[in-house]
Amino acid sequence: MRFQDKAALITGGASGIGAATARLMVAEGARVVVADLNETAGHALVGDLGADRAEFLRCDVGEREQVEAMVKAAHKRFGRLDILFNNAGIGCFGETPDLDPEVWAKVIAIDLNSVFYACRIAIPLMRQAGGGVIINTASISGLAGDYGFTAYNAAKGAVINYTRALAIDHAKDNIRVNALCPGLIDTPLTAVAKQMAGVLDVWLDAIPMKRAGTPEEMAKVVAFLASDDASYVTGTIMVADGGKTAATGQPDLKRFMTSA
Template structure:
């Protein structure tokens, strides 16, 4: 038996990266998955690979009310009900605060923040009608820390965490749990658009996070599965950080800091 047997889950941004891994894992655990994205060719390919009996791809601009209504309608027509949502779709725009245009800022807000709001609003009545369900919002470490050159992304991910808490309190009486996932550095097309080798990425993160490597999309998917399954039945309204220990403290080795003869813990030189 799978952890999600009998459930229907919508995953946004499912054509690649974390969303793809979530869709594949959920299907493997027994769910029927509605994959959504604007990357139609990739999304259709992933759904086909999962299998027609387990997956369906639908185009979704998460910032469009009309698109959300169509996805809900098609999901119910295909699979009969909706039991869960993973609000995974997101974009980032890098640049200094003074150089960030209003257009770029609002574009990020539309996808990351408005898209999450519209998704929760669209599925909440369906989850309640099904007797309860789950919403997992993909936030970010950026919603908890101040990251330079990511003003719009940071703002929206902080908003996602706040909306998660508010929705969790409001929807709990209807049997709906709402949680957030806050990834740190994860090897995805958004974080690694140039397709740098994993070994190179691990080398960079070796001096940045205690676990000494970049995260894998499959690891984020496993956390999303936990929050969607009954394994987390008494958890709601929480942001779950998955960052290799980044927020616990930077793992800056003496060598990386340029210290060739570090002091011993007692303070004396070795």
Template sequence: MNTFENRFAGKVAVVTGAASGIGYAIARRLIQEGASVLAADLNTERLDAIQGELGERFFGVKANVTVENDIEEMVSAAVKQFGKLDLAFNVAGASRAGVITELSEKDWDFTVDLCMKGVFLSMKHEALEMAKHGGGAIVNVASLNSHVPMYAGSAYASAKAGVEMLTKNGALEMARNGIRVNAILPGLIDTPLTAELLSNADIKEAYMERIPMKRAAQPEEMTGPALFLASDDAGYVSGSSLIVDGAWATTGYPDLSRWF
């Protein structure tokens, strides 16, 4: 992974879901490239540990992205700590699986609220702050499942498809305030959220049959695409969805029905 020294020097970013996985990898690379990062997550113990690792340009706050007051306080904390807000990476997400005829309303609401409502609330308050100072860039983490259905994943796939459309709508509405909004659509990533999945040899084999590059990505491999979309090099890119999946979208999703 190549980093660009001082590419984001003087910039202030918010990263949700920053305690692990893609969110942590993005926060760490932003620090490496000169930014200051307000990191939001529910796992405050992990945020404290990252603070010790990354130093004074990293500041963690506890936030539930499905609660609007938490998001307002998250943005306010970024401004209080670092003086402004230039960039935002909306990463927080998780899923509770179940086929449509068996999925509980509670599990549907958990997944859709976290994956889509959380992005909506984050975009809303990030953009309100950015608009005060001439604009900025927002990068949302959607999923390959924005385009490809997954057995027992209706809530997740629907929410991530919603994130992709929120991204496009945000790009349309926020351009007048100098704010660009884009999304990355990761494929299979080796994170704590997929650890149980990848530990099952048969399920892993089913995925590898579909992924031409024959492996899951590491979270760090999502940072280059995400930071590119936030950088000046993408200054005329807005409303775009960048699929980062090892060519998986060319083949379709594996049949997971045998495991449900």
């Protein structure tokens, strides 16, 4: 029960990593506000979690006014805000010459600006309460480039360094800030790409653990970072990717060696 008497706000909380985190935090005593664009999934999740433990808020995190209202409403709902999990995100395919600037702006707004909008309102509230915890979902796509994922790479890379800047600025306020960098996780976000012919085999082969991660595995990492178990952890970029980024990408020569 690491989150007894704690209140959390989770963006992108209706699905995947966010929903698994909401379930785990509630199971460990938290009250959560689930913020998402997807009202059907959000209401269904909150129905499961119980109205006394959870509330759904519709919010487009790419819109500054909506994010500001979301943070204030979440704080008001449970009278406190101990944990902010900035997790909502979208991907988009497109090499630079072909990428519509409006699409670029949308990805940056949802994946990056949203984190700033939420932190800008949440930090003074946390500071006033004596502290808090912020976790930002970045990605291993913020650590290196993916072919054709320019806007996503740019946004997630910025989330990583913004996390470090937040962590050092607000250590004095007793606010810890860390980032999660998932590798390939089984969620609706990756479902379409994995269905392309041959993609899943190549993708899994590049992961030393030879499998995708689950939302529940990510939720456990987030819960650690959000809990007092991580009381001396701030400014960390926590990679959870089955070993993917530990490899250089050079081939496993052993596979090509004959036994003779």
